[in-house]
Amino acid sequence: EAEVAQSPRYKITEKSQAVAFWCDPISGHATLYWYRQILGQGPELLVQFQDESVVDDSQLPKDRFSAERLKGVDSTLKIQPAELGDSAMYLCASSSGQGNSYNEQFFGPGTRLTVL
Amino acid sequence: AQSVTQLGSHVSVSEGALVLLRCNYSSSVPPYLFWYVQYPNQGLQLLLKYTSAATLVKGINGFEAEFKKSETSFHLTKPSAHMSDAAEYFCAVSGFGGAQKLVFGQGTRLTINP
Numbered sequence: 001e002a003e004v005a006q007s008p009r010y011k012i013t014e015k016s017q018a019v020a021f022w023c024d025p026i027s028g029h030a031t032l033y034w035y036r037q038i039l040g041q042g043p044e045l046l047v048q049f050q051d052e053s054v055v056d057d058s059q060l061p062k063d064r065f066s067a068e069r070l071k072g073v074d075s076t077l078k079i080q081p082a083e084l085g086d087s088a089m090y091l092c093a094s095s096s097g098q099g100n101s102y103n104e105q106f107f108g109p110g111t112r113l114t115v116l
Numbered sequence: 117a118q119s120v121t122q123l124g125s126h127v128s129v130s131e132g133a134l135v136l137l138r139c140n141y142s143s144s145v146p147p148y149l150f151w152y153v154q155y156p157n158q159g160l161q162l163l164l165k166y167t168s169a170a171t172l173v174k175g176i177n178g179f180e181a182e183f184k185k186s187e188t189s190f191h192l193t194k195p196s197a198h199m200s201d202a203a204e205y206f207c208a209v210s211g212f213g214g215a216q217k218l219v220f221g222q223g224t225r226l227t228i229n230p
Contacts, residue, residue: 004159033217042120042206042220043160056217091159102148102167105218107159 002026004108006092012114018080021111023092025074031097032069033105034077037089046090049075050097082115089113118143118209122221130229135179135194137224139207142188149190150208150218151181160206166190168212177201202228 005024013019025032030051035043046065048056051072060067064083069075079086089110095103123138141147148167152160164175171183177200181192190207206223210216 035218040125040223042208042223043218044220045217048217089157093160102165104162104165107152107161109159110157112157 002106004092004094004106006090006108006111008111009109010112010114012116013082014116015084016081018078019082019113020076020078021090021092021113023075023077023108025092025094026106029094029096029106030072031095031103032075033093033095034067034075035091035093037091037110039088043089043091046077079113082113084115087113087115118145118147118211118219120207120209120219120221122205122207122224124224125222126225126227128227128229129197131199132196135192135197135201135226137192137205137207137226139181139190139192139221140188141190141207141209143209143211145211148210148212148216149181149183150210151175151179151190151192152206152208152220154204154206154223163192163205197226197228199228199230202226 032049034046037043046060047067049069067077091110092108093105095105119142121140150165151163164173166183174180179194204223207221208218
């Protein structure tokens with residue numbers, strides 16, 4: 001069964017350091033999402049891609065966060081410099097993103113970031 | 117704008133008892149509604165979804181939910197709780213259409229007492 005892959009699963013870093021997370025969506029899925037889930041809260045969308053284009057990054061802290069999906073397949077989310085408040089689970093999801101009917105989002109296992 | 121409110125951050129029931137997790141939504145457009153389950157240090161798994169077909173939706177693991185437009189609710193129920201149901205549950209809303217972001221509630225942690 002196809003799955004969304006994420007790495008690393010866990011990352012510990014010190015504040016002011018740079019970190020990067022990787023996501024490989026289900027093959028053929030045009031839409032890719034990055035969500036951030038702070039402990040005790042629900043996930044919140046950071047950025048949404050349609051193929052290689054960003055369609056929503058309104059909640060992405062652009063002074064320190066960046067995301068790319070250069071070939072419209074896998075994606076990287078980067079934080080530089082990391083701050084204590086960035087400690088969270090970072091979830092990647094993908095969907096076929098085709099047509100106007102419902103497209104289920106499939107979630108990866110997430111990357112848990114701890115900033116010390 | 118869309119939002120979700122989950123009533124009760126923590127619900128505790130006995131094994132075999134009814135599970136009821138409450139969700140109310142706000143949406144300026146006809147919504148799609150979802151319930152997801154999350155086990156510790158794992159991603160989200162879709163339990164069930166409402167996408168404008170039947171208002172009573174059946175999902176995996178014996179869960180079901182009823183869309184009530186007049187009450188703007190989408191409560192999740194299971195007749196008989198099992199120990200394996202202990203997890204975090206999230207209600208989410210999105211707009212109609214193919215590629216829509218999910219807006220999640222704060223989550224409800226379900227504990228099952230033996």
